[in-house]
Amino acid sequence: MMSKAHIAVGMAAAVAIxxxxxxxxxxxxxxxGSVGGIIADCDIHPSRAHKDALIGxxxxxxxxxxxxxxxxxxxxxxCDYLVAHLGVPxxxxxxxxxxxxxxxxxxxxxxxxxxxVAMAAFCAAVYLACAPxxxxxxxxxxxxxxxxxxxxxxxxxxxxxxxxxxLGLCKAKGMANTVVMIAGFAAAVLLLAxxxxxxxxxx
Ligand SMILES: [Zn+2]
Numbered sequence: 005m006m007s008k009a010h011i012a013v014g015m016a017a018a019v020a021i022x023x024x025x026x027x028x029x030x031x032x033x034x035x036x037g038s039v040g041g042i043i044a045d046c047d048i049h050p051s052r053a054h055k056d057a058l059i060g061x062x063x064x065x066x067x068x069x070x071x072x073x074x075x076x077x078x079x080x081x082x083c084d085y086l087v088a089h090l091g092v093p094x095x096x097x098x099x100x101x102x103x104x105x106x107x108x109x110x111x112x113x114x115x116x117x118x119x120x121v122a123m124a125a126f127c128a129a130v131y132l133a134c135a136p137x138x139x140x141x142x143x144x145x146x147x148x149x150x151x152x153x154x155x156x157x158x159x160x161x162x163x164x165x166x167x168x169x170x171l172g173l174c175k176a177k178g179m180a181n182t183v184v185m186i187a188g189f190a191a192a193v194l195l196l197a198x199x200x201x202x203x204x205x206x207x
Pocket of ligand 1: 044045148152
């Protein structure tokens, strides 16, 4: 799948599990789900040939900035958590996240960063840096791996083993990608609006 589909499904999955938490947890869900949904593709170098990777990263930065501004406006607590926990674990988490992203950028596409080992390592970094993001980041990351497994081009889920896992059902680009992206964004927006009390289920 392409980056916008990964962001959409990552956010939708994260906002879905936020339904069981507080309204304030929606901020962490939006940030954690969108970052978790796309970080595995840090093994693609943004370039003219890979505009999608650049656009995806800009979208996630934009989403994170808007979510953190909303956090400040609504006192949702995420920024307060970061300020209150400023210290060695937070800095170690950020450093580990940066090292993993840098290392992932120097591996083959769909190898290390698309494995359970990398998912566990990234989750450890997020836990150290900002624990409230962890469940949402993890579900976003898992959604990325699940979507890529559907693809005809497999992923090295059990890296360092090189065996590729693939269901071979669709290509990364095309109709399936568009349908998943639209469904993901629609689900994310509806679930968010429902949790925020902007819409109500009519029974
Ligand atoms: Zn991927």
